[in-house]
Amino acid sequence: MKNPFLTRLAGWLALLGLGSCLAAAALFFLGRIAESAYKRAFLIGSIVWFVLAAGRKMASGRDAPRNG
Amino acid sequence: MSERFSRLAAAMDRLYEFDREPVTPDKLQSGAKFAGLFAGEHVAATEFVIGAFFVLHGVGARDLLWGLLIGNLLAVLSWTFICAPIAVRTRLTLYWYLRKIAGPGVTFLCNIANAFLYCVLAGAMISVSATAAGLLVGIPVPKLGTVLPSSLGWVLICLVLGAAFTTVAILGFAKLSRFAEIASPWIFVVFIAGALAMLPRLGVRPDLGNIWEVATTKIWNGVAAAGQEKFGFWHVLFFAWFCNLAMHVGLSDMAIFRYARKWTYGFFSAFGMYPGHMLAWIASGVMVAAVGREMHPGLMASEAVGIAGIAGVLLAGWTTANPTLYRAGLALQTITPGWPRWKITLLAGAATTVLACFPVFFLKLLDYVAIYGLVLMPIGAIVFAEHWIFPLLGLEQYRAEKEGWTFNGAALAVWLGTLAVAFVLPLHLYFRWLPCWFVAVLAYTGLMAVRRPR
Numbered sequence: 001m002k003n004p005f006l007t008r009l010a011g012w013l014a015l016l017g018l019g020s021c022l023a024a025a026a027l028f029f030l031g032r033i034a035e036s037a038y039k040r041a042f043l044i045g046s047i048v049w050f051v052l053a054a055g056r057k058m059a060s061g062r063d064a065p066r067n068g
Numbered sequence: 069m070s071e072r073f074s075r076l077a078a079a080m081d082r083l084y085e086f087d088r089e090p091v092t093p094d095k096l097q098s099g100a101k102f103a104g105l106f107a108g109e110h111v112a113a114t115e116f117v118i119g120a121f122f123v124l125h126g127v128g129a130r131d132l133l134w135g136l137l138i139g140n141l142l143a144v145l146s147w148t149f150i151c152a153p154i155a156v157r158t159r160l161t162l163y164w165y166l167r168k169i170a171g172p173g174v175t176f177l178c179n180i181a182n183a184f185l186y187c188v189l190a191g192a193m194i195s196v197s198a199t200a201a202g203l204l205v206g207i208p209v210p211k212l213g214t215v216l217p218s219s220l221g222w223v224l225i226c227l228v229l230g231a232a233f234t235t236v237a238i239l240g241f242a243k244l245s246r247f248a249e250i251a252s253p254w255i256f257v258v259f260i261a262g263a264l265a266m267l268p269r270l271g272v273r274p275d276l277g278n279i280w281e282v283a284t285t286k287i288w289n290g291v292a293a294a295g296q297e298k299f300g301f302w303h304v305l306f307f308a309w310f311c312n313l314a315m316h317v318g319l320s321d322m323a324i325f326r327y328a329r330k331w332t333y334g335f336f337s338a339f340g341m342y343p344g345h346m347l348a349w350i351a352s353g354v355m356v357a358a359v360g361r362e363m364h365p366g367l368m369a370s371e372a373v374g375i376a377g378i379a380g381v382l383l384a385g386w387t388t389a390n391p392t393l394y395r396a397g398l399a400l401q402t403i404t405p406g407w408p409r410w411k412i413t414l415l416a417g418a419a420t421t422v423l424a425c426f427p428v429f430f431l432k433l434l435d436y437v438a439i440y441g442l443v444l445m446p447i448g449a450i451v452f453a454e455h456w457i458f459p460l461l462g463l464e465q466y467r468a469e470k471e472g473w474t475f476n477g478a479a480l481a482v483w484l485g486t487l488a489v490a491f492v493l494p495l496h497l498y499f500r501w502l503p504c505w506f507v508a509v510l511a512y513t514g515l516m517a518v519r520r521p522r
Contacts, residue, residue: 018257021376025261030274038265039374046254046376053250 010056017048090159090326097327099336105324106340108252110312111348113196113384114189115259116365117433118311119352124212124361125299125434126292129283135301136349139308140341146309146316147325148334150448154455155325156333162322166447169454170479171468177480178447183399185314185440187416190392191423194233195430197385198225200366200378209364210427213295217425230421233386237393237417238410248387255387256343258380262372263351266358287357306498307434308345313441313501318448363431393417438497445501446486449508450479457513463520478515482508 021042028038122132158165167175199209207221217223268274272282284290292298315321316337325333355368369377396416401407423429429436458465468476486508490500 018253021254021257022261022264025264025373029264029267029272031268035265039376042261042373043376046379049254050250054247057246057250 007056007059010052010059014049014052014056017045017052020045021049095327096329099329099333102324102328102333102336103339106337107256107343108249108340110340110344111252111256111259111384112344112388113193113365113381114388114433114437115344115348116352116355116368116381116384117192117196117363117430118307118437119349120356120363120365120368121296121434122299122304122349123287123353123356124293124296124363125303126290126296127288127299127304128290128301129280129288131299131301132288132304132350132353135304136308136346139305140338140345142305142309143312143316143341143345144335144338147321147337148332150452151316151319151321152325152328152334153331154319154451155322156328156331157455158322159326160322161326162319162447162451165319165322166451168466168469169451170447170476171473173473173475174479174483178444179399181443183396183416185443186392186396186399187420188423188429188436189440190233190389190396190416190420191230191426192430192433192436193385193389193392194226194230194420194424195427196365197229197233197382197389198222198424199364200369200381200385201225201229203364203366203370203378209362209366210431212293212363212431214431215426215428218427222427223425226424227421229385230417230424233389234393234414234417234421236386237390237397238413248390251383251387255380255384256348258369258373258377258384259348259351262369262377262380263354266354266372269358270354287353293361303496303498306502307438308341310441310498310501311345311437314444314448317501317505318441318444319451320444389420393420396420435497438501442490442497442501442504443487445505446483446508449486449505450482450512453509453512454516457509458516461513461517463513463516467516467519478512478519482512482515485511 024033024038024041024045027033028035033041127135154165163175163179166178170178202209202222202225205221205225207225208219210218210222217226267279267282270282270286272279310317312321325331328334352365352368355372356363359368359371365381366378369381371377373380393413393416396419397409397413400416401409401412454465457463464470467473468479486504489507490504493500493503495503
């Protein structure tokens with residue numbers, strides 16, 4: 001994923017995956033979806049987050065300040 | 069003896085050589101980096117235990133909220149007004165600054181103490197992960213108050229996890245650190261989503277109309293679990309404040325703040341404290357109340373989020389035990405000069421794994437965190453005194469470095485003496501560090517004033 005557009009897209013989609021985890025919990029709390037659907041949606045959103053965020057991270061290779 | 073310490077100190081210096089020089093202006097980092105770093109570092113496996121313990125210790129809802137708000141604010145202020153200004157002025161790690169002040173011998177002892185404390189902390193994280201892994205294979209979690217390994221199954225699961233964590237730490241610390249940066253926002257979502265999903269089980273209506281009533285009667289209802297000490301506002305406030313005592317007042321985080329453009333970057337620690345040490349603790353309190361007040365992080369997360377919750381506890385333990393193991397290894401490497409990196413990490417991992425088998429370390433995590441901060445706090449007080457107070461009083465700074473002392477006897481005496489005072493002080497463990505910090509500052513200043521060169 002060297003293409004900056006793809007890197008950015010992966011970042012936004014990863015955030016969407018993370019947001020869907022929270023949205024699923026909110027919908028379950030509001031009684032709009034069943035517990036099994038909530039947990040399945042959370043799992044899928046989590047996988048999306050990890051796959052895309054990891055791909056984006058590998059492509060960008062940025063580092064934070066180091067704790068020694 | 070002194071010669072041996074000098075040799076050890078020289079070996080130790082070689083290990084830390086990479087950060088010997090002050091950080092140069094081109095290496096300084098933006099505030100956003102600090103916000104991200106703090107946000108990532110303070111959502112760990114231990115958050116599952118700490119927030120839950122506040123419920124089991126019978127903290128009231130109002131006491132919890134005010135205690136966390138003010139305690140975390142004090143922690144942020146400690147980073148901002150104590151740690152960050154010294155780091156920004158010196159641009160050094162605590163290791164190198166302490167070496168100038170207390171000499172290589174005291175720095176060596178500090179490193180060893182740190183290594184042992186890191187091993188215990190990593191062991192507690194492995195234990196927390198073991199509660200999740202054990203759930204998958206039906207191994208019961210030790211009950212509250214258990215000290216020794218409770219079953220063969222528990223020992224086996226801790227050994228397997230400890231071996232796995234250690235292997236990964238040996239094979240790829242850097243890669244896992246990068247993975248941890250990805251995992252931490254997700255782990256935070258596990259906390260928030262988990263708590264939200266557990267609210268209906270506690271009887272909270274979708275319009276949130278009765279949330280305060282549920283919070284005060286079913287979660288933080290002020291009733292301590294059997295065998296648990298009752299906590300109030302001050303316990304919560306002090307805990308939130310000293311939870312990272314070694315990092316702010318103890319000055320370990322000079323290692324990161326030396327990269328800050330301004331000392332005011334200390335305020336960015338709020339990005340770690342309020343999501344991690346407030347929201348995540350509140351969330352784990354909700355989760356433990358919803359599973360019948362059973363101290364079982366794996367069960368809490370599994371009930372709240374399903375299989376992803378189990379993965380969350382495992383990952384939280386793994387990603388936070390890994391840098392802890394690395395730091396323990398780095399500190400231990402000073403006593404085994406010449407050993408390769410993998411061998412020392414293996415030693416630290418083996419020690420950590422054995423400690424993880426003893427459930428006392430995660431079931432008494434709150435007390436352990438207090439002791440951890442207390443042991444390293446006097447070092448921060450000594451550095452604070454030398455950095456700020458000595459110039460005010462006209463006392464000469466950095467005499468250990470200038471006069472080539474292996475041990476600054478005053479620093480060592482103050483460190484050990486402060487711990488002795490803390491041991492006998494008739495106060496709750498959580499409150500002892502604060503008067504002891506003043507004792508350490510005054511005692512060190514006094515002793516060094518007496519040792520003033522004629």
